[in-house]
Amino acid sequence: MAHHHGMRKKSRDKLSKTVRSSGISPVVRAIQEFDTGSKVHVLIDPSIHKGMPHPRFHGKTAEVVGKRGRAFVLKVTDGDATKTLITLPEHLKAQK
Template sequence: MVIKIGGSRKRTRHKFKKHIRRKGKISLSKYFQTFENGDFVSIKAEPAIQTGSYYVRFHGRKGKIVGKRGRHYLVQVMDGSVAKKLILHPVHLSKIQVTKAAAASK
């Protein structure tokens, strides 16, 4: 039998890499940021924190906050025509502004 090589972070050397000027300690406000249900967020990994991360396919996607699980948030992301829910740490999320027309289409 063939053995699977690599884990969930395979082929992510450049994708999850941090820019040289962003290296160092992360800000506490970014780590403890809060969101409301219905907020739209962008998903970008914080490489220093592996907890509550996601599969590489969802990197750079937009999603909607639909709930909370402890300190983590339940984010709904469209994968093609299928809605998928991810449990993510807030350090990997950033709030984005979405127009009413774009929000109505989702």
């Protein structure tokens, strides 16, 4: 059989919630807004599958470049390369 290397492969610990934070996410995280040029942290919420970035970007800091519908376009550095992510606000947290 062929090897299957899906997007959620080897992510049992990274894409799991703690016991206290399990369940549905608060609505406030879904309606948060970010300005263009602001810095955000990519923190994946595993209970929301839509608009989820790749797990390799979990914990990275990105810059908001624009908006597409309800999602935000982010610029992230991955090694030497600069990559573009399109992510829903549930997976983002403002940098303080």
